[in-house]
Amino acid sequence: MVLSSPVLMPSRESAMVIWFSGLSHRGGLIRSSPIGALSHLAWSAIVFAAPCLGSVVALSTANQHTGTYRHRNCCPTVTSMVRGALWTDQSYYNGASIVESPGGCAVHVVLDTDTVDPLDRADYVHEAMGAAMVSVEWQWIDDAPAAAHGVISRLGELTVCSGNTSARRVERTPALSRDGAEPTVFINLQIAGASAVVQGGREATLRPGAMAMYDSSAPYTLHSNQGMAGEFFQISHSALALPTDVIRRACAASLAPGHPLTSLTFEHLCRLASDRTLFGTPQADLAARPHIDLLRAVILTHLGTTDKAAEPLDNTLSLRILDYAGRRLGDPELNAESIAAATFISVRQLYKVLADADVSLAEWIRTRRLERARHELAHGPATVTIASVARRNGFTDMSSFSRSFRAEYGVSPRQWRADHAASADHNRSVTQR
Template sequence: MLDEMVYRSEDVAAAERFDYWVELLGRTHAPLELWSDCADDFRFSQRVLELGALTVWSADFAPQVCRRTPKLIRQSDPESYSLSFGVRGTSTGVWRHREAMYKASDVFITSTSLPSEVRSTGIMTSVVEVPKSRLPFPRDIVNRIVGAPMSAQEGMGALLAQFLTGLTADTAPYQRADGPRLGVVLADMVAGLFAHILDAGDSLPPETHKRTLTLRIKAFIQEHLYDPHLTPAAIAAAHHISTSYLHRLFRDEDATVAAWIRHRRLEAARRDLTDPALHATPVHVIATRWGFPRATDFSRAFRTAYGTTPTDHRHQALCRQA
């Protein structure tokens, strides 16, 4: 399991909760001045994942005002960018060069080196903290987009939001050693988003270009697993690259393109087979749903991958759950 910490207001006495929250934000983001009408009994929860040089944290907290002042910046600056993905609630941010309102499903970038004030209603958010040293952009250029609201429902913003949601939903499948690797992937995705916003694709190192494209391709595959015509040629055409280049992108992965598609389909089918809510759904229907139109092909691939038939696997899993 990944390195993970969970903090809740219920862990401390009511009179100490707001100060505790101020301390937590100072550790996970940067030192801040905070005010809240709910300070006498401030309610919050925070979950923190350490991914190598990057930190991901999600939080649910009462209305507040937070301010990053020039004095605090001089005293302590972790030199990082933060990407905040709204899940619930609204916020208003003020910088020297911009004032903007953010709603749920928006993402906005902040810099620990710039003075700011953010007023939030009761809010739920997910945040990525990225050291500036991990991104290949001049800081004065990135400062132009600090505070600008962007959609997390389409394009690069949606891709990053989907990755973040999947990562934070369940950390059990990952080992502690995966943390730094996931941090590298996440840093590349953030770099891709910045490049998209700045229209500075040529500023990305070639290796980051390749990683970002590979991530987009994997997201495309995941969204089209149901399609039995999902082939390397179709994937390459959808991304305006040659099939040979697609295969080169996957040389550094654990499997070929076709093998990666087959593995993701089998994992999705295996998950459905063990879902009690789908116990009455025939095996062949689940197989078709995940891109295996021929039951014999599905059974053969499933047995090769897991050493048992789909029917036996379902029976054993449901018996354990009973």
């Protein structure tokens, strides 16, 4: 759902926009500016980027006579980390989309320069990405307008950016690396083509399937003649929980090339980036930790400290079990025995690992199958029968599927499909007016 409902905005002369620059409420920078002093593009960047990252965004209407401020937070429930959407007139966020999660929180930021005047696109990308991730300098492919298309999402302490740009060079300069932002690392997954990462006197050339890391607290440069593209994962130093000197030793290098753990992690992170159903759910914070553990294990394996890599690898066993199960939900024969055999553990150990993670395997499989079926019924072609949808998602008995679906969602599969078809027709008619 794209939030585009207008609200009454305070006057640009009497209002301040306040935002929290940083990955969390810890270690970021409080910044504020009069709305009138913000460029159109800067306002756009702050409004659509900050909610994705759990940043505090508030409008503060100033009383010029008393010097007091009245703040309106962007989310009705303010927790230790605010996640919410600032509902604003379309003109303010200038073509960018804030996408709402099923729970009502904005967890995805969609960046699309096709909606921006070509003369403004370079500034748009510069300000938007600076607000959403870190500030960098961009150099664009000659004789081509600046272009960027992608999605930035937050999963607990993990920020995921998927997309492509026409930038041939991205540089975090020495001055920018001292801008006071919370230190973070980026993991770059090279999907296609080639690119290079330069940092700390080292340079790594990346081919498809390679992973590399670089550190925002030190200068770095990214190069690609075809334009920068791929999957990028941002993690704070504190969440990665590795000493700075260890992080620096692993930067600007292809991480553990050819190692099975690298391949497993690469494939898993690609699937995470392509299927963001966990983002914005109550389980998001818990789900992020195993991914970070996997990345830590890859880094330590690359550095040759296999003894230290063993612990995060053990910690990700439940993730790898559920990852295997999640990729085979359509198999009606999926069970504990087949999963245990595929992950080279006993059934007894499988149940113990999942119990420690507070996961019931049968319930987890049933719930994920229902979620996939619900999504297909809402968004798939109406010509596909409900029975086909059920079978494709591992249900062999139609009556059992219907009972489980009604118990989980309160309506029958047929009614769910009809309700969403009616909603889609209504949205189309509103758009055409």
